[in-house]
Amino acid sequence: MAGIKKFVVGSFTDEAVLFPAVKNVRKAGYKIHDVYTPFPIHGLDHAMGIRETSLHTAGFIYAICGTTTALGFMSWVFTKDWPLNIGGKPHFALPAWIPITFELTVLFSAVGMVLTFCYLCNLAPFVKKHHFHPRATDDQFVMAIECTDKTNDAEVQSFLQNAGAQEVNVQVAETGWWIGRYDKEQKLYRDEIGY
């Protein structure tokens, strides 16, 4: 949980308008907290200056773990722990182990990557986050600009409007995630005790 901050939020209806807006906002020196879109927009991450994800590297490491687990385990079982005589064939039967080695490689990589993905993006059942716009998962492209004490809200708002935003407003929001349910409007504990 990262704490409560103030944001200027603008929503766009066309990604072709959003792209130049993202560039202009960054050029003007404002800090984009995030852009929420209903579908992946190629190149937006570069426009926003987000670095490339290394999720695939993690996937590769998990895959290697799967390969070594499978090969190591089968070799240990059939050559050390309980060597079985199967029709007089060699104990170390590498070709026969390829199918299982391959399957475990894929399994480890896929499961590991999905879990890493969920961990990095804070995705899990009963996780709740602040949503800047209810239609950010439908047809709106929503840009949230982070405000500091020195930021002039009105200036940012008019800047966004000029950039082509349809709706512009100011929201005070929790930036992280918390345990919650979407059918309940709930206050965070620390709001109640006066954070």
Added chain:
Amino acid sequence: MSLLKYESQQREPLVDGNKDYHQVTEDIISPIEMKPSRLWYIGFWISVGLLLFGVYSVYREVTYGIGQWNLNKTIGWGWDITNFVWWVGIGHAGTLISAILLLFRQGWRTGVNRAAEAMTIFAVMCAGQFPIWHMGRVWMAFFVMPYPNTRGPLWVNFNSPLLWDVFAISTYFTVSLLFWYSGLLPDLATVRDRAKTKLRKLLYGVASFGWTGSTKHWQRHESLSLVLAGLSTPLVLSVHTIVSFDFATSVIPGWHTTIFPPYFVAGAIFSGFAMVQTLLIVVRKVMNLQDYITMGHIEAMNKVIVLTGSIVGCAYLTELFIAWYGQNPYEWYAFSQNRANLFTPYGWSYWLMMFCNVVSPQLFWSRKLRRNITVTFFMSIIVNIGMWYERFVIIVTSVYRDFLPSSWSTYYSPSIYEIGFYLGTFGLFFTCFFLFAKYFPVIAVAEIKSILKTTGESYKRKMTDIEKADAEKFYIEEVEHAH
């Protein structure tokens, strides 16, 4: 230019009608928010009825033993393994569509991938039932897992194709499920954000894992999908290859052939696409999704059917030729007598298979027939009957006359509980599919939106205007100047 990408006008649009992003959401999500139709209830309860019959059949089999089925010492594998291979095969189309077509950048997969992946998962669930219940003492099923035990520990035989199957099928199920669900997250979030009732907010809120649509999350999501597609592509090929090893690594005439892996994989894709056609032709009609699952989609899948059907046909002929060319008397007997001779007990099943799988799909060389819904629907069922018979032919005709003529089996016909078990898996499959069609977005909403501007009909029309203007400008500037 307001349009981000250009696609040739030669290609027909993948999304028909004058759609914008909101309309896409509306079209696909609103059936979830409405009460199910009467037709849905009828279909659902018929499926549940079949499922219950299956449960009773399995109950009989577990209580009284495998003797409830009409298998015997000679025909040790009959309907059960036929059904297993058939269902696994059907489960191949989903991953092919979502993984291989993703790598090949085929835009049309977005209209059908979600439903096909769901179908894959349900088909693999059905397939898994057969080997599990065939174990007889099913409460010992965990013995197939290599876990430390007090018997030595005595490990499983890693050199056995049947154990490879355990790993292949369970990995395939897990990876398909993860792939399907990670793709569903954004769409479930769309349902959640539109939800009006408390229950729906709660359930879709839990199911969507708190998805927001953040750019960073999308970036990781894209990377995840791409790598999962890359992993699933060899996986899907490996699964049916390993299933074919169950037969190919044995020494039974008719099974002991090296052509099995590619031939099984082609057959699996063939039958899988046929099942996708059967389901989607109904779904697009009932749920009014003709704009998203267009004739273009149906035609594209029919092309895959004629391709894979012909590959299967080539494999049948190659197999027959090699049986003759190899000059192994047992092998040749299995092919020339047990199968190809119409007047032996199972000769009819071989020729039925040949007709359904090799001859009938050739209709799809005609564009007119590829784009005909009735023909496609009819053909999809024919193909699945044919593919069921393929497995039946491979399994039963190879074993019913073994090396010892005195133990040749008399005609094998399934018992009512064997049939009931098969019908029960249909019940399981369709119960799951009906629930899926009602409670989940049957089309990948986010993916459709991402291709809308390149291949949506309304945008294509705009594109034509721009192109025309461009062409005119070019003519005025270049051609007239030259004169």
